[in-house]
């Protein structure tokens with residue numbers, strides 16, 4: 001009889017890595033509440049994720065346990081320039097090494113460039129929560145359209161007239177000033 005597919009919410013990293021196993025699926029908005037609080041998902045296709053276990057022969061002879069995570073989604077964020085909602089693709093990929101004990105995990109995390117986490121004393125780890133962490137980490141700090149659909153008016157003082165218009169109506173800027181009633185100078 002075949003084993004049931006592992007539960008990504010309670011993943012047995014030791015077994016998953018030793019087997020070089022793979023798992024993939026889709027998570028809905030309700031399964032990733034922390035991500036959705038920061039960035040609602042676009043549409044209803046959810047988050048596409050995959051994970052792969054790997055056991056490497058470590059330098060000291062002891063096997064290294066790795067979990068490779070990948071995810072992608074489309075989220076909706078307000079553009080920081082025009083404030084209109086924009087849909088943007090989000091991608092995350094991360095390899096995490098698992099070791100025995102918090103102390104060892106902290107030591108290696110500082111010493112190496114690898115991302116190191118401690119294996120749980122018992123039970124599995126919530127690998128979907130790790131996927132969610134990565135997607136949150138991948139959110140842009142200042143999301144902006146490459147070109148806003150309708151640029152905001154230039155702030156006063158930096159007002160500029162499109163070159164074509166200025167050539168066609170050389171006195172337009174002056175006329176605009178007069179209409180504005182500015183007579184201080």
Ligand SMILES: [Zn+2]
Pocket residue numbers: 079080081082083084144145147148149
């Ligand atoms: Zn914009």
